[in-house]
Amino acid sequence: xxxxxxxxxxxxxxxxxxxxxxxxxxxxxxxxxxxxxxxxxxxxxxxxxxxxxxxxxxxxxxxxxxxxxxxxxxxxxxxxxxxxxxxxxxxxxxxxxxxxxxxxxxxxxxxxxxxxxxxxxxxxxxxxxxxxxxxxxxxxx
Numbered sequence: 001x002x003x004x005x006x007x008x009x010x011x012x013x014x015x016x017x018x019x020x021x022x023x024x025x026x027x028x029x030x031x032x033x034x035x036x037x038x039x040x041x042x043x044x045x046x047x048x049x050x051x052x053x054x055x056x057x058x059x060x061x062x063x064x065x066x067x068x069x070x071x072x073x074x075x076x077x078x079x080x081x082x083x084x085x086x087x088x089x090x091x092x093x094x095x096x097x098x099x100x101x102x103x104x105x106x107x108x109x110x111x112x113x114x115x116x117x118x119x120x121x122x123x124x125x126x127x128x129x130x131x132x133x134x135x136x137x138x139x140x141x
Contacts, residue, residue, distance in 0.1 A: 038075070042067045052122060053115040066106045074099035090138065097131045104128060 029037070046064045049055060055063065077095045086092075104124065111119060120128075 038071060039068075042071055049119075053111065053118055055115070059110055059115075062110050063107070066103055070099045070103050070106075093134060094138070097134060100127065101131060 042064065045067060046060060049063055050060050053059075074095060077099075078092060081091060081095065104127075107119065107124075108116060
């Protein structure tokens with residue numbers, strides 16, 4: 001099972017791929033194709049969490065809404081960084097971490113205790129520790 005962060009990073013990389021110029025042999029994704037792929041990834045993650053955590057209908061709505069908002073906002077920020085020609089990769093990771101943290105915080109607000117514990121055990125706690133380590137490392141610079 002792929003974790004949420006991997007899927008978020010996939011979406012970010014996909015957004016980054018759109019920002020970069022494609023080589024002569026590759027055809028870049030159209031904005032419509034990019035958006036469709038992003039919605040597919042969001043739906044896959046929503047389905048994964050729904051089956052993993054046995055979510056109620058209202059929770060499925062909140063998961064889908066949270067992911068849709070956060071992923072598209074993250075893609076906008078990443079595109080703006082790409083358009084500004086930032087080459088420091090840590091800035092891109094900061095943006096990804098910011099939106100992953102927003103998603104984590106949102107989930108914490110509407111998952112019940114059992115769901116939250118299971119969510120943490122399925123990789124979210126490890127991802128949070130990674131984000132915390134990166135934040136501490138960046139603060140020390």
